[in-house]
Amino acid sequence: MTPAAAPTGVEAPPARDRAAPGARVGDSPIRPDGTPKVQGRFAFASDLEADGMLWGRTLRSPHPYARVRSVDIGPALAIAGVSTVLTADDVPGASTYGLMSPDQPVFARGVVRYMGEPLAAVAADHPDTARRALAAIVVDYEPLEPLIDPALAASEDGPPIHPDGNVIRHIRVEHGDPAATGDVVVEGVYEVGMQDQAFLGPESGLAVPDGEGGVDLWVATQWLHEDRDQVAACLGLPHDQVRLHLGGVGGAFGGREDLSMQVHACLLALRTGRPVKMSYLRDESFVGHVHRHPARMRYRHHAAAAGDLVKVEAEVLLDGGAYASSSWAVVSNAARFACGPYRVPNALVDATVVRTNNPPCGAMRGFGAVQVCFGHESQMDKLAARLGMDPVELRLRNALATGDVLPTGQRVTGAAPVAECIRSAIAHPLPPAIGNGWLERPGGAGRTADASRVRRGVGVAAGFKNVMYSEGFEDDSEARVRLAGGVASITCAVAEVGQGFVTIASQIARTVLGCDAVVEPADTVGVDSAGSSSASRQTWMSGGAVLRAARQVADQVRSALAVSLGVPASSLALTDDGRIVGAAPGALDAPDAPDAPDAPDARDARDGIDMTVAEAAGDRAFESTAVHRHRPTYPLDERGQGDADVSFVFAAHRAVVDVDIDLGLVRVVQVATGQDVGRVLHPAQVVGQIEGGIAQGVGLAVMEEMVIDGGLVLNPSFTDYLIPTVADTPEVLATCIEEPEPEAPFGAKGAGEPPTISSTAAIAAAIRVATGVDVTRVPVRPWDLI
């Protein structure tokens, strides 16, 4: 039951360097993990090694749908250097797993349902030996006609491709008067392609058997405890025999919420009795994690002649691919946010997510909300044109505000500065006219642009989504804070995926305790779940847990100080910058008073007590563990009604594009944004989230798409799945709207997702203006524009 020794990475634990001293909430201290990261000695999961380590690889289906008549591993086992080959027959526990419903096989048995589905795993002495072993496995497939059309899947004609059926979830939201009509009606059909998270650090992990039947897994993930639960179930082991440790995570964006190599690596390690490392190559990564759901949407907007929205009708169909993943929640987001951040008195939303033989889809930054935002914002522009109104004015006129009721019947009680977001976005200066350099023009380095054939367009969009989990999903985070020797150490199982929680946590502890803080490595051993690093929730949830634990520690210190001073605790106050103050004449004579020689407490004799909490603690250690929960949420009922959410985040974007109207090439010149953040805890990190999120929105708008044909992924590489380079990203101008959220720690909402929600829609709108082409699909391809 003892955890295996830590692997020899470059430097584990990954995040133990201290952040810059002195910085509190609202400052921008440097990241504690920044120094090892710039030096190349930060231990990402793919950097870990252990003595006697084997390399694991996965055999995956080349077919989107096929019967598997047999799998012969004999030839692979015969290859020198191959330690073991495992198939579905070797899974001791549950044969399937899943985030919300366990419908996905660890290894396929009898049937494969998407291209890339795992059938077997190999452990060998070298990655190349493992690769040859995979090639030697003989699989007898009988290809079947794949179900690739989500509409066909939704119709439930024909046989289901999975025992659980093809429809994963169907939601109908009925709000107000279904018969209401407006003076003006606009309709549209919209489509969103399949986007990939394209995190740079490939799926990687190192599984180390403990020699007593258990296993330790160092892994890049977004949620250690959920992984642990799913892995343990498949291994047939109790939780204490499956210990997960966070390996350095090279980005996530939702793509690490589901298991990838976790069970395979642990099975291989337990079978061979040796450490096993698995690290995907990029082509495997593209089929080894879920993607953003492609969407088809049909909208009908009704408005009064003056521009007030009367009714929104929306049908949303999401392609969930072969397995459920988080589709259940994604379709709910799509349904709840389908009408946009506007007052909509009447609404009918019909949202469905189905199984097909396309690649499985699940979480990606802003899930559900990103897709429908393209739909509702396209409609708002169409409506404005029909009404002869300025699109910004139409949005401002209908902008949601605190106190308004959503189509789910939920009243927005927190901050909802939609109008402020829009006004801030458009208040930024517009960029100068097109420049002379090739990289300043559409077509870029290819030297294609002819300035006389380039048109500029400006578009605006707004969007929103929930922060934290919704619909009654269990949502809490535990953190422990220990104050000893003048340093606070924070233990919390948050997956630091790059977002900077390690910095925020240190700032919070320092703000409460007035001292340096370190964040201990995250694992499932020493602390309970923190929930996933997703849904813009960790600043609120785990930040809240750290804040609570730190305050409890501060309170303990205050009590101890009061005792040692012989004064009532009530005579000492905790300040909001980590100090204890109080009038305590003569108290320093008490025997247990802090006596650090350099502590600035000499003045206390004259002025009373004024010292940091850490100084007051002296050489005693204090520790407290706290769990943070938000108020309960409730599932949507059969009419799509319910208080499903805790809080919402809003953003608006204004995009400026230049389009080569003969070639259909687009350069996104500038994106300006106003974003509702509640309160900024770390200004530099918020800017980083905004710029990074907008870059992903640019990608979805003009280049990023998994090209699928007949269930086959045609571009599983960075050669052909294009993400924006530094030559593609626009100038970003950002305003953070600080209206503190009443229920949130420090009033701070999450900031990660809003930048991706409406940036894509704003760019599409700008392209429409530039070209006059009715853009109904993203990503916009050059041939869509000419």
Add this chain to the structure above:
Amino acid sequence: MSVVAPTRLDDAVAALATDPSLTVLAGGTDLMVAVNYGRARPAGVLSLRRVPELHDWHVDGEGGDAEVVLGAGISYTTLLDPALAGLLPALAQASRTVGSPQIRNTGTIGGNLGTASPAGDTLPVLVALDATVELASTSGRRAMPVAEFVTGPKLTALAPGELVAAVRVPVARGPQEFLKIGVRNAMVIAVANCALVLDLDHRRLACALGAVGPVPIRDHDAEAWATIRLDWDARPDLDRTVVDGFGRRMAAASRPIDDHRATAAYRRRAVEVLARRALARAWAAT
């Protein structure tokens, strides 16, 4: 497996004659991807990195007959050197669009020829310039036009035991243009590209298209059609009908396919625009 790294071209061709199964490593930007992904498993590698004569260039001949002789190991970055770029401007423009700085530092012109990808960025330039490739083997050297050397998608006329030793590129006095379409502003494989050369001394227009057919595409009829409609003496502003007609003819000559990077219809439309713009831009610079 062994890695053979000779320092003289003669030794390189001798090694290849001794063991024709050796895989030739130039820059490695294509081969190593195949190796990393298990798509190539060389029994032996002949590295050309240390052969100095493959990394040199010089000018052969004078005036209107001058040719630049480029060692096959010349990198794209070297082709951007002002001295070379002044002589072969379209080749420099094309090189600048290849991959990333890292790729341009590594990849070579000989490798671009040897791989013979339909999307190879230097190939249309070499074809438009009537460049010849020099092939070396133990039986000596032979030369052939690049247009004949590239026989199909990733297919060449290279015989067993032969290496691409050099490329001879005629120096043309006059403007040159290279334009490339990709769905990203940098580091992208061509969806279509176009090289155009105006040779003022020989009063000749040449144009080649890339990524719109199995090999770089020229249309001598279209070139002749445009050439006789250009007033090479007075060089007035270009007649719009010449530009448009030339674009239409080049588009008609293209043989694009649908693939995951673009549709055939887009590629055909795009090369029409590229050919128009290349001609207009080059003519304006005369």
Add this chain to the structure above:
Amino acid sequence: MGCDVTTTPPLPAEPAPDADAPAAYELTVNGVAHAVEGARPTDSLLHVLRDRLGLPGAKNACEQGECGSCSVLVDGVLVCACLELAEAAVGCEITTVEGLTPAGAEPGDAALTSAVLTDVQRAMVEAGGVQCGFCTPGFVVAIHDLLDRVPDPGPFEVREALAGNLCRCTGYGRILAAVERVVTLRGNGR
């Protein structure tokens, strides 16, 4: 068929003769000669650095030359380590991110602190150019290469020079800010 699920032809089950025979050679990395033992002859420089020499600073995001996360200098030239055949780099001077240390510091010093960061490394941390950090070592090497060649690049010169380094977290804004910071600190600002 393994994870190469595209149109790759199946691999031969049996290796070509000697394909797996371990090679032994020496590489000079960050000024130090390293004996490389047990590597496969087809191993890329990236694999040898990471798996044989304990230098994981060059990252393995794509292994196809499309991301720049494995950027290193070979004989002073910026390249992708994944596209270098390791054995063909014998005799070259290889510099990795681990070898980028300011004057006076020892390369590979395990006790490196922020006090001995290079100006580029320091600027990346201070400007917020680091999030998940996977692209960071490649950017650090590429920025050093750029600013050593071009002390005062224009904004689009910077973008062209860094276009081979993908970042998925930052949107590049803070990375560009880091470059500006270094240019200014080196006294080359326009």
